[in-house]
């Protein structure tokens with residue numbers, strides 16, 4: 001049974017507060033403070049900058065690290081990127097949070113933004129040992145086991161990492177949606193599922209604000225999504241403000257797991273985060289009375305350590321979810337399978353004779369709106385694949401040119 005009705009009455013979840021959770025002070029003002037406010041150890045009193053205790057214990061499992069530790073030199077630490085600000089990064093080593101700067105090579109122009117440290121990345125940090133040393137630096141981003149990415153907005157092709165090394169993506173959609181309180185947007189859910197495919201994470205659709213609408217509409221919205229999304233897609237409806245209701249998500253938030261919350265502004269990501277934390281750490285704000293849209297309250301992604309032992313990444317509401325061009329569109333795998341039965345291999349599923357896709361629509365076996373959305377996403381993916389290939393080609397050419405120029409200069413020097 002896929003559909004799970006919102007929990008009511010019963011509550012097994014009593015949340016402990018977690019002292020190791022990441023705080024969110026602005027790094028520009030706390031360069032020599034850990035993010036939870038603890039000062040790094042001072043070598044001596046006076047105006048010297050404090051020195052981090054390199055021997056301080058860390059807890060890689062608490063930040064979702066799996067397996068053996070990577071090789072680390074004396075002053076190095078394994079940590080995880082918990083936030084990114086204009087002034088630098090905030091990282092957590094499982095025992096404490098502190099600020100870190102990216103090594104200069106991450107700031108080079110022309111570097112693929114996807115190669116820069118992103119929230120959820122496991123990184124190697126070089127800590128200062130002496131007063132006057134550089135502050136903690138991210139010297140390496142460890143290979144990702146997956147990442148949720150989207151194409152960056154704008155003319156030029158680029159990929160933006162939303163969250164790295166994640167196991168679960170909770171897609172939040174408000175049941176009090178637009179244009180009225182009885183509408184849900186299955187196409188939006190399909191777009192999310194298409195993007196999540198490449199992340200190697202499990203997608204879970206979570207309908208929020210079940211307490212604000214009639215129970216009958218909650219059931220109907222779940223049915224509508226179940227009819228439209230691939231069989232087996234987990235669907236839940238919750239009141240994000242209520243710990244009992246939110247307990248249906250416990251199974252996805254086991255120790256060591258990293259989950260990310262995505263969804264439009266106002267969907268209730270930070271509200272759910274706070275309920276799972278057991279304290280109001282993230283700011284939330286009421287949606288606009290005029291049109292029920294969110295106010296883009298969360299402005300930075302933030303990784304937090306949940307009392308359950310899981311890591312949770314809260315994200316700002318995203319307006320645009322452009323495909324990267326690398327999607328398999330498995331969310332429409334059944335339509336691809338149908339297409340193999342069309343009479344012509346290059347069938348456009350328009351008026352061609354022997355079209356199995358059209359036949360399925362006519363027979364009521366394939367939803368026409370779903371097929372239309374498939375065509376839209378398929379064409380967007382095609383355009384994005386072309387843009388990606390063109391970018392890779394340009395980069396490869398630039399590399400060849402640079403190599404040739406270097407050779408030319410070397411030859412000249414030798415003469």
Ligand SMILES: Nc1nc2c(ncn2[C@@H]2O[C@H](COP(=O)(O)OP(=O)(O)OP(=O)(O)O)[C@@H](O)[C@H]2O)c(=O)[nH]1
Nearest residue numbers: 209240266267268269270271285286296297298317
């Ligand atoms: N009644 C009810 N209100 C909710 C629920 N979830 C969120 N809200 C309210 O919806 C409003 C928006 O919630 P936020 O948690 O700020 O939304 P968000 O997704 O974090 O929004 P951004 O940070 O702008 O992306 C707040 O007023 C919340 O109190 C819910 O399940 N039930």
Ligand SMILES: [Mg+2]
Nearest residue numbers: 269270297298
């Ligand atoms: Mg928020």
Ligand SMILES: [Zn+2]
Nearest residue numbers: 342347349355
């Ligand atoms: Zn066809």
